Amino acid sequence: MTFKAHRQEEILTDKFNRVIDYVRISVTDRCDFRCVYCMDDKMQFVPRAQLLTLEEIAKIAQVFTELGVKKIRITGGEPLIRRNVIKLFEYIGQLPRLGELVLTTNASQLTKLAQPLKDAGVKRINISLDSLNAEKFKRITRVGELDNVLAGIAAAAAVGFEKIKLNSVILKNRNDDEIIDLVRYASDRNMDISFIEEMPLGIIGDHDRAEAYYSSDQIKNDLEQFFTLVATTKTTGGPAKYYKLAETGTHVGFISPHSHNFCDQCNRVRLTCEGRLLLCLGQEHSVDLRKTLRAYPDDMDKLKQAIRDAMLIKPKGHDFDLTEKPLIFRHMNVTGG
Numbered sequence: 001m002t003f004k005a006h007r008q009e010e011i012l013t014d015k016f017n018r019v020i021d022y023v024r025i026s027v028t029d030r031c032d033f034r035c036v037y038c039m040d041d042k043m044q045f046v047p048r049a050q051l052l053t054l055e056e057i058a059k060i061a062q063v064f065t066e067l068g069v070k071k072i073r074i075t076g077g078e079p080l081i082r083r084n085v086i087k088l089f090e091y092i093g094q095l096p097r098l099g100e101l102v103l104t105t106n107a108s109q110l111t112k113l114a115q116p117l118k119d120a121g122v123k124r125i126n127i128s129l130d131s132l133n134a135e136k137f138k139r140i141t142r143v144g145e146l147d148n149v150l151a152g153i154a155a156a157a158a159v160g161f162e163k164i165k166l167n168s169v170i171l172k173n174r175n176d177d178e179i180i181d182l183v184r185y186a187s188d189r190n191m192d193i194s195f196i197e198e199m200p201l202g203i204i205g206d207h208d209r210a211e212a213y214y215s216s217d218q219i220k221n222d223l224e225q226f227f228t229l230v231a232t233t234k235t236t237g238g239p240a241k242y243y244k245l246a247e248t249g250t251h252v253g254f255i256s257p258h259s260h261n262f263c264d265q266c267n268r269v270r271l272t273c274e275g276r277l278l279l280c281l282g283q284e285h286s287v288d289l290r291k292t293l294r295a296y297p298d299d300m301d302k303l304k305q306a307i308r309d310a311m312l313i314k315p316k317g318h319d320f321d322l323t324e325k326p327l328i329f330r331h332m333n334v335t336g337g
Contacts, residue, residue: 011068012307014279014314022071022268023064025057027085029273031078032108034142035130037169037198041142050274054088056293060271061092063303070099073126077273080109086116093121102126104167106144107152114155124163124236125156126194131175132185140174157189165236165253166193170219171212179222187248194240194253195219216254223252239266263316277307279314287313 012020029046031039052060061072072092079085093101103117104126110117117125129149131137137146156164166186170176179195186193197216220243223229228246235242240253263280270278275290287310289303296302 010066012064012311014311016314016316018266018314019068020267020269020311020314021069022073023061023069024073024075024268024270025061026075026077026271026273027052027054027057027079027088028077028082030081031076031106032081033078033106033144035128035144035169036140036142037171046274052273052275052290052293054082054084056275056290057088057271058091059293059300060275060289060303061098062095063300063307065095065097067304067307070097071102072098072100073102073104075104078106078108079103080105080113086113086120089117089120089122100124104128105152106141107149107156108144110152111148111155114152114159114161118159118161123161124165125161126165126167127153127156128168129153129166129182129185130168130170131178132181133178136175136178140171153189157191164189164191166191167196168193169196169198170214171198172214174212176214176218176222179219180226183223183227183245183250183252187245187250192242192251192253194255196255216256220254269310269314277310279310283315285313285315 014020028051034041034043064072074085074089074092076082089101089103092098100123101121102124103122105128107127107129110125110127127149130140131146134146137144137149153164166182168175168179168182170179183193195216198213220229223245227248229243229252230246232242232244232251234244234251240255242251242253244251266280270281271289272278272286275288275293276286277289279285279287287306289306292303292306
């Protein structure tokens, strides 16, 4: 994966003067799990012929860094099930203007890929973990094996990434009784943890999202029965608001698209696996970068201009409403992490 580098560096801004320095890149919409909040039980995946190639993703990643992006997160679906994906990590990890290459994964492949990922330049890993109970874990993921995930987490810890953070989606009457156990699990392993409110993306048949909604404020209240939470200014470049547990030093983050909208300071865009640049998690504004890239495969200036122009349609934010059917019909696995 080689092509001519462009020297001029820019700062990418939208029409609200927000600096866009973080891109989440989905390399696949496929996953070896079928989490109930992420997918319907009968998903139709993007035909493989419509996926961006790894070489195309590499080109887009380099162009973003030349436009001032400092952080790239690789997501899916489950990114580590894509064939030869380590080559992409190796390429992006060498981009001279990139500040940080990070990954979100379900940990199912980490027993064999943790060391290659670290060698490729991945600094931090976010791992989805919604339950420590094997039966509940299988219920939430539909097909996942908890022991395999815990082994993957252990493998990642053993190779020495700069930081491992757990992500948990809490659903009322499903896993809300495990909040304290999940925090203690993270604390015992010197890991941080973030709790994420379920996002109404795509139609799912598993549960009523309004009924299952468990807010960040409720989680915080549960934690305060056992821990002292101290507000911090910690940031990892994303939307989480962090607190530090006085008793353990663990950082607990809250990603709250419903209860505490984080759009005003949005610094991110998402690239889907078929090449759509999504300008907002909860809106459909997008630009087809695959079309531009394939029409002008050797003209990176065309791609840069398409990205600059896309910033003009990045909306101010989303407006999720759990009482209505989703206005966004793409599922979370299609959105990209």
